[in-house]
Amino acid sequence: MPTHTAAHVNSPWTLAIRAAADHGHPRRAIALYLSSLAAHRPCPFALAAVLKSVSRLPAHIAATAAASLHAHLLRLGLLMHPYPHAALAHLYSRDPVAARSLLDETPPTGAQAPHSLLVSRNSLIASLLRSGDLPAARALFDHMPVRDVVSWNSMVAGLAKAGRLDSAIQLFQQMPERNAASWNAVLCGLIAHGHLARAREMFEQMPVRSNVSWITMISGYAKAGDVHAAAALFERMENKNDLYAWNAMISCYAQNGCAREAIQVFNRMLKPHVCVLPNEKTFSSVISACSQLGDLRFGLWVQTFMGSVGIELDDHLRTALLDLYTKTGRIDSAFDLFRGLRTRDVVSYSAMIVGCGMNGKLNEAISLFKEMSNANIRPNAVTFVGLLSAYKHAGLMEEAHACFASMSSKYKIRPSMEHYTIMVDLLGRSGKLDEAFQLIMQMPMQPHASVWGALLLACELHNNAELGEVVASKCFELAPGDSGYYILLGNIYAQANKWDKVKRLRKTMTERGLSLAASSGLSEGLEGVFQRSRLGSGGSVQKASANKNQSATGAGTRLKCPSFGWISSWNASTSLAPHGGRASLAIWHMCAGIVLERFNVAGTSWRSSIPGNLADLGEHPDDEVVHVVL
DNA sequence: TTAGGGTTAG
Structure with a gap:
């Protein structure tokens, strides 16, 4: 039974959710958050962690998840809370228009608001830079009442990546405070524009170096084909418990035709004293190496190993495997993967x-x-x-x-x-x-x-x-x-x-010393509009389906829910009694494939699965129309 | 407690 106590910043639930979020398991974070609702009221700190993790989902899923969570926050009255607000601004940071409207129309409130605004503005700067709008980012940066090291770092990185190295370095020199990321921003810009030697010079003089600095240098050498320089830096790295570092080195070898070396580094990575688990990026490079060697047996072992570590085949991995299959003559298997x-x-x-x-x-x-x-x-x-x-x-x-x-x-x-x-x-x-x-x-x-x-x-x-x-x-x-x-x-x-x-x-x-040895149920014709007021009689439902259950998903189709607002990602299903009895409609408010909330039509009221005083959404007027495509 | 920097396939 829900106790309806508000979870605080470091409650066990919030910690668990944050742990899932930080370890790159957004769906687990969402599921944990939903479980927490059985015992607690929605916690803004936990929601902030969920929002943060959702930004790691693929862009198309993150976009609908952001809209869903936005609706969720709005209904919970937590949108103005500084933490989820800043996290949502970050999540919207792929979309400058959405981020700006969030900041302008629903700014955060409370004592934490100024700090939260700073964080949200930093997200917006990053977003504008990503979309290539350098002038807008610079204008926002110049007009910010308060700036912190992140604001400066974002701006320097943005200028550097756009190739405006002189401006970037000029801004870098004006910084009131620098951290490793500030140096990395310039380092990254130098490398991206072909100034590898200058980057190395700077790298050696840096007062603070993070793993990112090392990895940036290593991948710079990798792209330039200087395998030896990359390897020498990798060996110099003290803290090798970093997945990015191993991935950079393995990919460096694989991309430069040193397939054996790539596999050797992979084997080193699996040693027990290295506390890093390979991920799909690691395997993409390893499979590429197998393919270069034409080693199907090792490739198949790698595939089994991947399964045992719980890695699912994404498109990158499929493409790498496909290449391995074609190079070892299994063209039909390759076509299967391709399709x-x-x-x-x-x-x-x-x-x-x-x-x-x-x-x-x-x-x-x-x-x-x-x-x-x-x-x-x-x-x-x-x-x-x-x-x-x-x-x-x-x-x-x-x-x-x-x-x-x-x-x-x-x-x-x-x-x-x-x-x-x-x-x-x-x-x-x-x-x-x-x-x-x-x-x-x-x-x-x-x-x-x-x-x-x-x-x-x-x-x-x-x-x-x-x-x-x-x-x-x-x-x-x-x-x-x-x-x-x-x-x-x-x-x-x-x-x-x-x-x-x-x-x-x-x-x-x-x-010369040379020797001779050398599902969804969506289908046309099943389209119907469910009018809530007619659900009781089941008229529209019967039109949509004869006597079997139907379901539909609504990614991209916005659904208007009474007392709720718009949901952009939903699942709906109707069930009909086989003998043509009562019809019922349930709508699942989905977020990244996980049910965030469920609404059931019961009589004339909508009930939400969110516990506590938010559960009953009350009655809604008869003219409310819910459009469901089945 | 939010923000920034690095790693994948032909």
Whole structure:
């Protein structure tokens, strides 16, 4: 039975809710909050924690959850309470219009109000900066009666990220107080705009460094491809009990082609003295590493391991797995994963097209490309790697040429080394050695040894020793330590019976130290409008359904509830007695998939599941209409 | 007790 005592700041319930919120379990936080209502009145501090955790949900869920919790606060009379107010302002911070109207129309009240306003304004600054409205953010910042270190940090970070490094540094120098985040804001801006050396200089001089500083530097080196610098910093980090740090390092290796090292770091992370559990981001990188190694067995073990840790497959993980499956020849399993994606984007389409290209599925690759074009998803360089390799596998010269040409003319994508390599390979294999050679000479970038290598292979295939010699010399120049190119040239000489040249080549190899070993029930036709006053007779209900239960969800459809206001996320269900008796309607006010409150129609009044004096919402006039789509 | 900074897939 509810005791109706108000939970205070540090009541066990509030602590439990906050713990769930802080550990990234928003749904658990909401569920705990609802459980707390059985014993306590709604607690503003607990609600603040719930609001905070909801901001970690995906944007589309967070938006409806914010509206639901807003309605909830409004009805509880807790909207003006400074804590939930600031938390709601934060939650709305993805949407500057909503945040501003909350601040202007329902400002917080009470002794804590000035502080709460400061926090809410900080959220609004962050929101404006995120939406790219630098002038509005700056105006708000300049007119704030009180500023704290967070206000300054947000502004400095916003300027730095927008590339206005001079202004950012100028503001940074004016700061009355700095903390690690202030330094990190500038550090992050320097790195984002390619000033890695300057960032490092600053990093070494920083008076305070947080883990964020280290991780920012490590990921900066990772993106620049400097694996050694990143690893050296990671080893220097004293406090390695930080998931972000491990993820940054594993991803650094995985993204720079050091798959073995990525898995080694992952293994280190699992050691008992490291008190960090891998999350989906960790596994995305680990699966990517497995895929690079073509190690399906380890990949499958990782998948099982993920299940045992309780990690569900999100789209990122599915895409990583899909890639692993295509690279290990399980194209059908890959298609299953692809079809199961919540949303398909350029990354998942490209992964699938590359997979089809590799597995000789030209028609599938082309139809995927059409499908993504129809969905208005713009292809990128990787998409064309997939398409071109599909044409290459099918030996379709003309089509490949047209596709290659369309990259720059139609899609404004500059072909990379990889695209050129595929074209050279295709031309070479079909015997057009001179054309392939010309294409390499026309490349806008310095050709890598592998491009020449593709042509060298074609020279072997078509017994062209003369060109082979020229091409091989390019390979030796660009990759002096790679014995493979010597062996290829040796084969070319042998085919042409040039045994003295073979002998000389072997001698050169020895001299150079190279070895030979080298549900919802929503459906059309079931739409109906439930008029509350007619519910008793069940007229509309019968129209909507014959004799079975129906349910509907209302994400995006706003539902007007009597004595309540608008709810933007709800579930409704009707049940009819099989013999056509009484009909009843219940509406669940949903928040992130969890029932926040339930309303039942009982006679002519709506009852809410919220305990205490808020339970009975009273009668409502007959002209109230609840629109429910079933 | 609210706010800011870092990590994922082709």
